[in-house]
Amino acid sequence: MPGSVDVVASDADAIFETIFRVAPIGMILTDRDTVMFKVNRAFASMLGYEPDDLVGRSWRDVTHPEDLDLNLGLFRTQIQGDGSPYELEKRYLRSDGTVVWASVMCHPVFKDGEFAFQITQVVDISERRAHLEALRRMVEEKDRLISSVSHELRTPLTVVYGLAEELRAGLDRFDRDELRELVDLLAGQAREVSHLVEDLLVAARAESGRLTIVAGEVDLREQVDQVIRVLDLDGILIEQTTDRRALADPFRVRQILRNLICNASTHGGGEISVRLSECDTGVEVEVSDRGPGVPPGMEERIFEPYESSGGDPVGSMGLGLTVSRTLAHLMGGDLILRPGGPGSRFVLTLPSYDPAASR
DSSP, X not given: OTTOOOOOOXXXXXXXXXXXXXXXXXXXXXXXXXXXXXXXXXXXXXXXXXXXXXXXXXXXXXXXXXXXXXXXXXXXXXXXXXXXXXXXXXXXXXXXXXXXXXXXXXXXXXXXXXXXXXXXXXXXXXXXXXXXXXXXXXXXXXXXXXXHHHHHHHHHHHHHHXXXXXXXXXXXXXXXXXXXXXXXXXXXXXXXXXXXXXHHHHHHHHHHTOOOOOOEEEOHHHHHHHHHHHHTOOOOEEEEOOOOOXXXXXXXXXXXXXXXXXXXXXXXXTOEEEEEEEETTEEEEXXXXXXXXXXXXXXXXXXXXXXXXXXXXXXXXXXXXXXXXXXXXXXXXXXXXXXXXXXXXXXXXXXXXXXXXXX
């Protein structure tokens, strides 16, 4: 046929040699002592070697120690049993010490009824394993989130339910002051539930890229005063050294301040101060307390989901600082834990509002 080339294969060994050499997957030939006497370039490259570097070595030398017993058991069963092929997933050690996950298929070759050598095909599945591990972690995090949400919401909702039942059962038994106290408790617990739900919504929207920031001129002192008034906290010292406005979303600023001030109120030893000042990147709000502070080594971990430095019970959601830093970044700022004590000093930085740029 015009344009075609006829290839006559008279030598099976030559055909095998060609396939072995050009195969896109790793291939090795191993004797009964686990010594590799033939290695193709795909396998050697997978481990960061040249083929000659591996010839004469045992595959045990490049197998992860935790997978060695399983692999050896299957190999010995094959050469001593009925010679059935076997397959496994195992880890190889690269020349630089890193790990490669591989799917391995091992076929025995017998001559005159005796085991002669093993043909092993190796496929790199590191990327697939990484995806599976990421999926496993995601499922674990979702399960933990569900457990945490249940824990966080159960306490205030139980209080709300209990107070409502008490009011319904004996409304006439309470005088005006007692009713006011009960209603204040109900409002406070309902507010806590609202805050938890808002943190959850922000975390979910930020993860999916659907969180909206509407930036404009923000009076930080006004936002601080509003948060303190809503939280109904007394005795907070406010120091202000600048009137410069921030370029930010006022609703999200209040959400950050609420998380920081609530955190200080819970763990801060009863003394909270808020300082508003200018900085190199714009304006900043520092919320500090006189509590035990953040343990060494936890300075960054406390900004991760579910982490806490304040002895929160197991199952505590721990999203407040994570959400707050995410919001700060979305507004072009940052949220850090400033070193130095006593207590904790959380600093929110935001860009300055430029009236000229808004015209």
